[in-house]
Amino acid sequence: MSNIRGMRGFLASSIGVTCAAALVLPLAPSVAAAPMRPAPTAEAATAPGERPAPGHTDSLPLTALPATRATPTSPAAREQGLPPRDVRRFSLVGVIWDDPDAELHGRVEVRTRATATGTWSGWQDLETHNAEHAADPGTAERTSGRVRGSTAPLWVGDSDGVEVRVRADQAQDPFANPLPSGLRLELVNPGQEEPSRPAGRAAAPQDTPATTMTAETAAASAANAELAPLGALEIPELTPDRTREELFALRGAELTEEQRARPYIGPRPRIVTRRGWGANESWREKKFVYTKKVKAAFVHHTASGNGYKCSQAPSVIRGIYRYHVKSMGWRDIGYNFVVDKCGNIYEGRAGGVAKPVLGAHTLGFNTHSMGIALLGSHASSKPSGAAVKAVARLTAWKLGLYGANPRGKTYLKSGGGNLYAKGRNVRLNVISGHRDGFATECPGWQMYRKLGTARSTAAELQGR
Template sequence: MALGAVVLGGAGVAVLASSASDGGVAAASAGTAPIKTSVRSLGLTGATASVKSLAARSTAPFSMVGVTWSGAHAQLRGTVEVRTRSAASGTWTRWLAMAQPDEIPDPAELDRPGVRGGMSPMWSGASNGVQVRVVAAHGVATLPAGLTVDLIDPGKARTTGAVVAAGAASPALGLAGYALTASDTPTPTDTTSYTTAPADSGSPTDTTTPSDTASPSDTTTPTSASPSDTPTSTSPTDATTSAPASTATSSVSPSTSLSPTASASPWPGQLPTLAQAYPSCPAASGSPSASATQTEPSPLPASTTSKVAAPTVVTRAGWGADECARESGYPAYGAAVKVMFVHHTDTTNSYSCSDSPAIVRGIYAEHLRQTWRDIGYNFLVDKCGTIFEGRFGGMALPIVGAQTYGFNTNSMGVAAIGTYTDFSGGDSTASTFPGAAPSKAMLGSIARIAAWKFGMYGENPSTGTGSLTEGASDSHGFTQGTSYSFQPVSGHRNGFATDCPGNQLYAQLGTIRSYAAGPVSGLSVTGMSGGAAKSGTSYYTKGAANVAWSAATPSAVISGFDVLVDGKAVAHTSGTTFSAAISVAPGSHTVQIRATHITGTTTLSSGVSLVGDTTAPTFPATPSVRLRTGTVSSTAVPVTVGWKAADNAALSKVTASAPSTATFGPTTTSWSTSAKPATSDLFALKASDVAGNTASASVYRTPHLIQETSATRTGTWTRRSSSNYLGGYSYSSSAAKASISWTFTGRSVSWIVSRSSSSGQAYIYLDGTKITTVDLKSSTTQYRQAIWTKTWSGSAKHTLKIVVVGTSGRPTITTDGIATIS
């Protein structure tokens, strides 16, 4: 068993506990103290029996508000509205309508003496002022007696729970365990306190009075229950527990599991010990209705085993439950969990997940203020997907909660912290808080609980059905003693006249069932990195690759992932890890991801091609360098570098590093650049394949500029001087058949001219053969233009001859020399 410390909002430490065996979820160690929680109740007064209120006043700090009254069966028909003042900003909220209660104990718990009625508690956040008004509905003459507003300070965590290594003997409370001796039981130093002030007693120290005095409109509330029947406890059948080892983290994380199967924990370890059921408490803070005789449940609930690993849960000790505040002893047990009823707490969605433990403590305190035996829910889940243990008694056992009136036996209640009504329209007006869409993390954690619990009884969370017998005589739409069939994951509204859990969460119950039943859906490889790169539809690597994937199913219900190469598992991760490093041999491979659902079913992704490639690219021939057309200067001659690069798998790119830098795609085979005249220039290239293998090739070439002083002229030529010409001068001629010739040794040549709108034409002869006719005419004046080029495979001696055509109307040509490459 392992316990991980989880920092909550910087205020202290709660304990996130789990076990690697089927024993289930552990709790805080014996050294963890409960968190001091206080409830201050202020009476409401009024001039008439149909209107009660509490004037705006300053109060001691609180974070949750409840309104309760005498008599569990008394009905409050009307509206209850509160305003609270922020302790941080000093501003008052608008009037907020409290929700009618719908999480209600069954008759056996509800009919005990002293049980109070109450509205659903409302999380206000840190506050220090309150105002309340209660108005009976139209036609209702009297409000219930004993109306109070309950200001709940959930306290702050400050004690660090011990961390117990996996496999070590643990003194901790836990689902598998609850196996402490009396000497192991923590003695609380802080206890929950309850104080009730007389009606409207004392003047507030802060005289700020809200300006909003409008009377609330009349509302009609559902008929509340007046139950009479008491469900009986019967022996359970088989069930399960198992959870992964958890490690200390800096934030509360969604539940996870590393293995879909595990061995059952020893019995009676799942049942709390007598010392845990009847905690040793200070005399001044004895638990309510404590029994003088410590007795075990009769009959004992049967041990449970499941094919599904238990989720990671923040235990009661982890969220700071004061075990001396609840009714001491064991809760009632059913025979098996047949139905999960999903609820929402109808509180604000703008809470921080670090506030979740305090919200749970606040709900616990208000349920106890109503004299319930304990918190009503079996589990609570926040928007970050963190699961909190609810009612005491052993999470692996079928504890009878106080959550769906008439159907609490053989069911469990899981409360989603927040409000999940419609954004607008629909049931958006059913809550004072704006609705929200439940997070994927929340849905996944609810599904995780369902899969684990239903795995104890072999029930399919998606296709199964569960039968429950109505235990109350006055639940609207249901008949006492009649058996009703439910889907395994049902909404509170399916078993009671309520809007709970809100339309948006209710619409996701099918998703929860699918998540719980499996298999994992939406599984696909999303990419590869870490030495692997993609080209086309395949990835290439020299050997190493980091594979990434995604799944539509949340991590909470995924046991783990395997990376398969050619059908063989080569790497494994937990359900919360979506990448893994692998290596492959040279050759073509298929990579797939196999996801294992917590039920043990597997899903295989489509294959992705990964090619192992350790062969470098090649340059079959030395790169070529040839002259090209363009503007020439005394420092730069335009050239084209050509190459051919090849690879056995997939060429990625070619890069140039000299005489300048450039990068080219795999299909590019030439590069237009320039070279410095009269200098042996290095032209260097590197070819890279997609896998990262490389090969280099280079060549040295020297460009030359040869002007007219080295030429042989015939006919009439005129020397012209200008800084625009190479060397400051050029030669021009308008005489037909005048010629100029250069003899040179090289592998490439270009003729350099000046051009204008009046330029004429010239014949080009190479080694005595007429090659072409070139027209020098240009709409703009251009100097030092390489207008014609010729390249050979090797260096040799050649003669270039230019002959004036004598074009009619524009006979003149101007030559500025030639460029060669040797």
Template sequence: MSKTLRLLTLTATGLALVAPQLHPSAQPAADPAEATYQEIAITGPSVAAETKPFAMVGVTWPVGVKDVHAKVRIKQGGQWTDWQPLHIEDGHGPDTPEGNPGTEPLWVGDATGIQASATDTAGTTVKGAKVTLIQPGVLPSDTAEATEPQSVESAASRAPYPMPNVWSRKRWGADERLRNINKGCSRPKYTKTVMAAFVHHTADRNDYTRAQVPAMIRATYAYHVKTRGWCDLGYNFLVDRFGRAFEGRYGGAQLPVLGAHTESFNGNSFGVSLIGNFDKVAPPASMLEATARVIAWKLDANYRSPTSSIVLARHRVNTISGHRDTKATACPGQQLYAKLPWLKQRVQKLMGGTVSTPIYRFAKTVGFRSLGQPFWGEHKTRTGWATYFGTRDVFYSVSTGAHSTAGVFRQRYRRMGPDTGLGLPTTEVHNGRVAGTRVQSFRDGGFYWAKPYGVRPVTGLIYRKYVAIGAERSRLGVPVTDLYKVKGGLRQKFQHGWLTYHAHRRTVLVQYRSGS
């Protein structure tokens, strides 16, 4: 069965089924036999209605309506539950102008009937209100468990706290086609850097099982996109009560992806939401520990102190803050909010105290005004470490030291990749020994630039030969092409000749143009 939007109407006389219409996202689900999405218009005092099975419910209403009171009751196991109020979503900040106000979604597990109410302060039914029912289906991967070991502590002298085990979007079953539903949402948006972490709770239930969590995230993803009109799942990360972390919003967990979690504070921050309701119940220790590891990894990579404060959206906030620190809201729940001091100290311990990596020391020497802020925080590569700043990329290994790439050199090096061909840089970009040239040396080669030819890499045995004969000062001049294949080997063209590598003999032949 394809995923369709079934528009239903709950009225005082019963349940009226309108002809099904194809939803913009109507494409085969990961498990089309089980995944469904339904919207029900609340047009008056609703009656109990039988529905297809669903596992998550939420209520929305038109923009501009204030002080809505929403509640639902559901049918489970043949019995109707009592009425249950839904938490009003606390202003995460929609990505798109057409975003709809609504409640937090509520996981109900397995239900086959719904009765919903959405009224204003006068008790009048809100015109245009809808209740959404989502059945995310069950995937074989939902019961999979991690086998990768996790780091527990970080010594003060080592590089940034390593990335903890995080379930990727692919692993929890994200349907990436959903991101094409709302206008302008197919590509992720990025901010300049990561300066702060905002802690949330989903205001959901706390008695879910391990196997239900991936489905809960898939359902929340569908609710945020289809029902709320957002670009994607609002949070950058989620953590369950079993101590497992999950990648939320698409775009690269390592990068400063713009989320929809804390309204005007979304820029230059990330949101991590603990799955559950912590107004009256404290989050378990395993959940807090997993949250601390995610925050430690993100803050340490971007050189932020977990115990300091920064300015965001013209307000000073702590580097680790709760959602309620930015507006009048109960999120992340009083019991979780009370744990923030512990969380800050735990993150500080995991990070090992003061930032002291070679890349950070290089950045302080050069100056962040020159480098810009970290965009892709310090991370391990195959041959060393790297941090991509706003205007330069800095690389480090024990053998090469810390050096940066900038401008057209950075662009070309990014296209090649730091782990292939050239190796890591061993110098900064500098003037060549011939007027009008710029040069940068790498462990296994070099970049040479001249205005007519752009940046050209020279590597391997051809590079060694080129340096041996004088490089840019030689009769050959600067390179005008990259390496290209010829019969029996490789060749590179220069201003006044060629260098040819013969694979069989492992030798490099120098050839000059006639008259050069």
């Protein structure tokens, strides 16, 4: 144990310091004209001792559909897509294009064939306005040359057939190029988790030795070295007294006299680590990027539908992570935290859950903030009480580390967006919805109207 602690401390010092969203929608009744085939045998679960199946992404270029090719009176094709086809197994689908600043004015629809039954879904829409979830303009992540425009991804479950059509808005100039260039369909298989790992439950120390981890996995884990052992699958919750002790240990030299006298902070909640939800650390960029503090929290929803089981949440998160990095060209998953409907909290972007990690969640306001995404769809469906309570518990703790009052207001400088010009100081709630910083429907009206409850509960948990 002393060797593990010593290694943990070494890694912490040498490495640790160094509403776009997935949709989970119920399948519509099968289309009468859809091709059918006998249902295959369901894939067996990974047996103990087996290596988990790795994930993959298949990227397929879209082409003009036969009935919509360019003509002398309409020189630019107004519809692209793919006819029905067999593909490798996937669970999440999205459409990307070359220019991240280009907007797709139109409609993107897909239908998929379920592996278990061999039946096709009805047509389902992909959200085309995804730019509000992004790194701030001018940052290294945004100007890397790898970032692409994209729809939100759609979680469809285990599938092996797909058809897609992208239709331009009829109001667009028919002689202009109505669709962005380089349209591609991304089919994401998030891969399996390691065998015998219940979602979010920590294994015994002997089950997670440092010698079995890659350097990238060890680095991501070491960023939380002050909170949990190296290789931990979760960061356990703490009592209020232990949390205050941890506050002084983590930030004692930076605390004001008032914070020392009255440390307003909620008890640390249980958080599933990146290793706990099965993040492949080789996908992301190696270095971590930080801001100086956390002044505000932006709440999102992933518009993912509410029919998923909480045991499936790690797979959905891995799918979003892979889409953000491999398809959209981001350095890591955009959100700092994800919360499922059962109230489980998951570590998002790597760098340490107690640290001010720079995310890519709220275009223009990523600096000095954190992004929390509810895994669900809350435009018309109410979020679960467990999810709202989890947001309150998480913000009470994380904002408390930086002396922020969940009921208060703060100022953030805009990095540029469609609501506030770059450089403008904007007064915002310390706990804000995504729509407060960008013109978007996120986090859905039903979640947005619960933010008052989350603020009050978080403040009470802090002892205010």
